[in-house]
Amino acid sequence: MKFGLIGKSLKHSFSQNYFQGKFATLGLSHYRYENFELNGIGELPALLLNHPGLKGYNVTFPFKEVIIPFLDGLSPDAKAIGAVNTVVKHKGQWIGHNTDWWGFKESIDPLLSVHQQRCLVLGSGGAAKAVAYALDQMGMTHLLVSRTPKGSGQIGYLEAGQLLEDHRVLINTTPRGTYPAVEDRPPIELYHLSEEHLVYDLIYNPAKTALLKEAEFRGAQIANGLKMLELQAEKAWEIWNEL
Secondary structure (H helix, E strand, C coil), rough: EEEEEEEEECCCCCCHHHHHHHHHHHHCCCEEEEEEEECCCCHHHHHHHHCCCCEEEEEEECCCCCHHHHHCEECCCHHHHCCCEEEEHHHCCEEEEHHHHHHHHHHHHHHHHHHCCCEEEEEHHHHHHHHHHHHHCCCCEEEECCCCCCCCCEEHHHHHHHHHHCCCCCECCCCCCCCCCCCCCCCCCCCCCCCCEEEEEEECCCCCHHHHHHHHCCCCCCCCCHHHHHHHHHHHHHHHCCC
16 A cells, blocks of 8 residues: 655655554554655646555645646535645546645634734745635634735735734744754744733744744743644545545
């Protein structure tokens, strides 16, 4: 039984080690999980032809949105979010799901306090869409922060820094700060951060990004994305085993 991960640069990816370890723990010696690096999503059909035994796969940056036209169908969550991170083969058709939103929701919910109900979400890609969907399910107010804000509900980084005092949850969904560029971070001013803030960075490598280090220095509660990754992976495993 074969599963895998598609993305552009997977050298430091989480999924392969996680699932190979899971298969070993469960005694599934005939299960395999492989990384498939693609230069572009147009290479996906050839990949699937060359791996006819593939039963399901995960999707990571930068393909979570552009993969949708290559699929035969979407789950309700994936359709609402507009991004896919888990794909399963069902009756000969490839169906896209999104488990990112579930992993995020279940990982951040225990960390929130009553005064942390307004959020700034850094980024506007597939991960940001999943986070926004989760926040909607939780009834939390949020704004997306983008270098090129478009329409209502999106703002620029300068405005975000000014709003941080009243938005006590800051969530980074961008890749800025990921290893090896560990000194990088999103360009938001953090002088309004306090001990009443929660700063959540979806990045897990390094465990404490430059953003989280500065947030911690200013007294904020911090969390990285490792728990989210574990939870979304478990949800993907459920989906693969349901069909």
